Amino acid sequence: MDDARELSRRTALVLGGGGVAVSALTLAGCAPSSGSAGSTGSTGDSGAGSDGSTGSDSGGGTTDAAGEEVAALSDIPVGGSIGATIGGAPVLLSQPTEGDVVAFSAICTHQGCQVGVEGGAFVCPCHGSVFDAATGAVEQGPALDPLPSVAVMVDGDRVIAG
Template sequence: MTSTDQTDTAEASGLSRRDLLVRGGAVGLGVAAVGVLAACGASSSGGSGGSGAAGGSGSGGGAAGGLAKVSDIPVGGALATKVDGKPVLLVQQTAGTVTAFSAICTHQGCTVMAAKTDLECPCHGSVFGLDGSVKQGPAPSPLPPVDVHVVNGTVVAGKG
């Protein structure tokens, strides 16, 4: 089919060449936007310093019905897991003391990841201390704490 034939076909269907190009461009932008939104919402685990997903959910999953074993959380670092389906970072600032924080960045809701000595948001560069405090913005407030406690070397969700 030649260019003239394509134009004639489009015009016969009531659409001008300009309408076809505008509609095609809008569809392309929509597809691109879906890809960008999917990338922003994707959770990722990894990074350095022993971070990763433990796969726990609620008070089940993970290590023997808990979220993780204390021994799996690096001292001076953090481990990613989930509590009630929400991303959480288990932190062991000093040996044997485990705290937890929401892994949802207080800036725009991206998933914060464990790094060597702090917690980092990959989306806009916010950095949080292992105590959840903001070390570098744009995050406006600290990461909210999540209740966890240790039972026989295993971190479990909830107050102890």
């Protein structure tokens, strides 16, 4: 055989090993990291993605839970907030002014931890992001994106998913 066209065993192993390394690195980028989608626990991790979605749609809302009673209006103090669920997904409800209720996904847009009510704001226990309770806007990072709003409406003394 012609030596110029013959591939040595050593060259084949080196080239093949490089392809394996590239493939492994590519697949590693697809694996979920700890604290992201699929994990649950008392530290605030939830089954939501890092984009803040709750699995139903990209806006963090739960379209399949429309009409579900979320809370009694009297449970949400005027100027205050509570945690609740819509379609099994954690949400935060605020009543900035009497009779006006807003809701946001309780999943932090930084790394998917569950955000809670703390004082007059929403606070992520994992990395300290703080969100405005009336708008969902980031007040303190590391989160860069606001909490996605979730559609709700007031019907008498009931807050209904909408």
